[in-house]
Amino acid sequence: MNLIETADADRLLSGQHADPFSVLGMHDVDGGIVVRVLRPGVAGVEVLDRKTGRAAATLERVRDDLFAGVIPRRKKRFAYTLRMSEGDETWVEEDPYGFGPVMGEIDEYLLGEGTHGQLWQALGAHVIEHGGVMGTHFAVWAPNARRVSVVGGFNGWDGRRHVMRRRGQTGVHEIFLPGEGEGTVYKYEVLNRDGALMPLKADPVGFGAELPPKTASVVRDLSSYTWNDAGWIEQRGALQRFDKPISMYEVHLESWRRVPEDGDRPLTYREHADQLVAYAADMGFTHIELTPISEYPFGGSWGYQPIGLFAPTSRFGTPDDFRAFIDAAHQAGLGIIIDWVPGHFPTDNHGLGRFDGTALYEHADPKEGYHPDWNTLVYNYGRAEVANYLIANAKFWLDEYRIDGLRVDAVASMLYRDYSRKAGEWVPNKHGGRENLEAIDFLRHMNEQVYAAHGDIMTIAEESTAFPGVSAPTDAGGLGFGFKWNMGWMNDTLRYMAEDPINRKYHHDKMTFGLHYAFSENFILPISHDEVVHGKGSLLGKMPGDEWQKFANMRAYLGFMWGHPGKKLLFMGCEFAQFGEWNHDRSLDWHLLDYAPHAGVQRLVRDLNALYRASPALYELDAKSDGFTWIDGGNAEDSIFAWTRQGLDGAPVLVVANFTPVTRHGYRIGVTREGHWEEVLNTDAAIYGGSGQGNPGGCTSEEVSAHGRRNSIEITVPPLATVFFQYSGTGTGS
The missing domain is CATH 2.60.40.10 (Immunoglobulins)
Structure with a gap:
């Protein structure tokens, strides 16, 4: 035979x-x-x-x-x-x-249709029992490959040994490897349709990865972790609404704090669970926002060029270690937001680029599929399987890691086909326009699906243009995000602060212009990592004047920010006025807290968060014009701004900011209510490093008209300072 x-x-x-x-x-x-x-x-x-x-x-x-x-x-x-x-x-x-097939007909149908809501449960590497034997089931989408093999140390990286079974017309290849389990290192060996060998590929749905610069995937069993955050999950929806205080501490885990006595290594996830969580909670933040956590090969990208979208980076530990960090944050009353990058991916050979020998995840035409700014590839949002891959990834982080929100990176680059491209370098849409209709549909569907699955989370757009309705519901024609970063406010106000105080009167509108559109979206005011890197200097370094004035300007600016409509985001190091520009390769300069001016700024941020969270007037009507009233927005000559914040009920808060180094004694401010106004925070207070001028005991209004109000208070406006007054008396409106 x-x-x-x-x-x-x-x-x-x-x-x-x-x-x-x-x-x-x-x-x-x-x-x-x-x-x-x-x-x-x-x-x-x-x-x-x-x-x-x-x-x-x-x-x-x-x-x-x-x-x-x-x-x-x-x-x-x-x-x-x-x-x-x-x-x-x-x-x-x-x-x-x-062993026979593992994947069922329903999975096969949904994958083929590009509608699998739990894609990661079908694809990737799963430790299972099959045919009475423990092992790992591998499945990967590679529709144009002649064959796909799983390779690793278990087979001597020999692609002949474990060629996978192709599942019908879905383009999915699968195999069950008995005996393999947690910790197995693997890649996929792919022959393209012509029989040529591709570079070895990491798993697009791999749950773990080797420590860079190694690039293989690692089998991780996600089924064993026991969560202890039920209390947080139960109340999360009530804490993340538009009418709640949200103050985010943005963190790059690799450089937040290091261990100099151990080779200056970064903290692990579990060390962050102890140290970062305790710190952020003590500072009064409501959330920690992490720069991208998905595995990325190049540390200098800070995670914004990810390859392992389903794998938390191995730089700080295992997936369960990352879960322990999130669990600890939740138990401390802190939400976790992650930066999510569906806009592009790097060209590294082991990544998604030409995964099966064809432009599978990306566009074939570089005018659509190549990003010139970052030397990266752009996802083909119009392909159902690719959109499904990305949306499932968003849901994966919410389902498997109980992430509380996604900040979607570089949305503007997704919305416009001509983003950073010259004439002739981009392909118009079917109507001849510049809008990326497929990306717009993708973002809408993503928001619809993640909010349908988890109505208590938040999605946030980093979107730098005037694209309408970013945070409007999709059924009203919007993109469906919960919030949008207010990049215009950030750019305008930082330009103003960089001016010498003597010149600020000529740029007064930079501080007021944001109020013309402040209620058109659900805004977050961001002072992010992008503002303290690439030669931009630190936040403190942007401030003019001598050392005392730099600190005073920064304190006044932070007070202005916390009093302004919009949720808050502050990048690490800014909370204690780090001198130097952020360096992703080393720790923050924690030693600066030994010096009073830096410790004073840190105390101010802590107190600003406490006042913010304790005063509904500062957050309840953030996205509604009813929550804001200008008292004096036109005093350019003195560079003074005054406004009132009010909530649904309760005491309003008056905010007065002076951006000159001149103390204004006997300055009269119109008020919206007759009675007593208590000074509740003053950025010039001595405890923050200021000159100590202010209004101890507060002020009681007089029936003297000012700023179009029947009643007013007479105050001392400290130099380069923002002062908060909370209404504490009884009386009528004015």
Whole structure:
């Protein structure tokens, strides 16, 4: 009997066989059952009945590393193992080709349709029991590949050994590898449609990765962690609404704090769970926002060029270590936001680029599929499977890691086809316009699906243009985000602050212009990492004047920010006025807290957060014009701004900011209510490093008209300072 066709043997041994499951393993033949095994590095192979442990057949070497043999008179296939021998050694192995498919018809249908809501449960590497044996099921989408193999140390990185089974027309390839489990290192070896070997690829849905600069995927079992944050999850929806205080501390984990006595390494996830969580809670922030946590090969990208979208970076520990960090934050009453990057991906050979030999995840045309700013590739949002991949990834972080929100990076680059492109370098949409209609649809569907699955989370757009309705509901024509970063406010106000105080009167509108559109979106006011890097200097360094004035300007600016409509975001280090520009390769300069001016700014931020959270007037009507009233927005000559914030009920808050170094004594401010106004925070207070001028005991209004109000208070406006007054008396409106 011919135990194997010559053509099949040739293709198997050369790694060119597209369907090895049709040849290898156990198959019916006339007179019995044939078993074929491809196994380099052994001298002999026996087939054992798994149930009895008895030898059923000894296979003969039919060609090089191919073994085959017939088990006569057996009319029914049976579960078996293989006993290998080499020299004096023998051992037993399972045969992956002795196991049937894992993926079900529903998964296959949804994957083919591009509508699988839990994509990661079907694709990737999952530790499971199959056919009574523990192992790992691998599945990957590569529709244009001739064949796909799982390779790793377990098979000597030999792509011939574990060629995967192709599942119908879905383009998915799968295989169950018995005995492999948590910690297995692997990649996919792909032959393109022409039979050419591609660079080894990491798993697009891998749950773990090797520590960079290594690039392989690592099997991680996500089923074992026990959460202890039920209290947080139960109240999360009530804490993340538009009418609640939200103050975010943006953190790059690799450089927040390091361990100098241990080679200056970054903290682990679990060390962050102790130190960062305690710090952010003590500072009064409501959330920690992390720069991208998905695995990324180049540390200098800060995570904004990710490859392992489903794998938290291994730089700080395992997936369960990351879960422990999130769990600790939740137990401390802190939400966790992650920066999410669906706009582009790097060109590294082990990544998504030309994954199966074709432009699978990206556009084939570089005018659509290549990003000139970052030397990256752009996702093809119009392809159902790609949009499904990204939306499922968003849901993955919410489902598996209980992330409380996603800040979507570089939305503007997604919305416009001509973003950072010159004429002739981009392809218009079907209407001849510049809008990326497919990306717009993708963002709308993403928001609809994640909010449908988790109505208590938040999505946030980093969007720098005037694109309308970013945070409007999709059924009203919007993109459906919960919030939008107010990049215009940030740019205008920082330009103003960089001016010498003597010149600020000529730029007064930069501080007031944001109020013309402040209620058009649900805004977050961001002072992010982008403002303290690439030669921009630190936040303190942007301030003019001598050292005292720099600190005073910064304190006044932070007070202005916390009094302004909009949720808050502050990048790490800004809360204690770090002198130097942020450097992602080293720790923040924590030693500066030994110096009073820096400790004073830190105390101010802590107190601003406390006042903000305790005063509904400062947050309840953030996105409504009813929550803001100008008292004096036109005093350019004195560079003074005064406004009132009010909530649904309760005491209003009056904010007065002076951006000159001149103290204004006996300054009269119109007020919206008759009675007593208590000074509740003054950025010029001595405890913050200021000159100590202010209004101890507060002020009681007089029936003296000012700023169009019947009643007013007479105050001292400190130099380069912002002062908060809260209404504490009784009386009528004015």
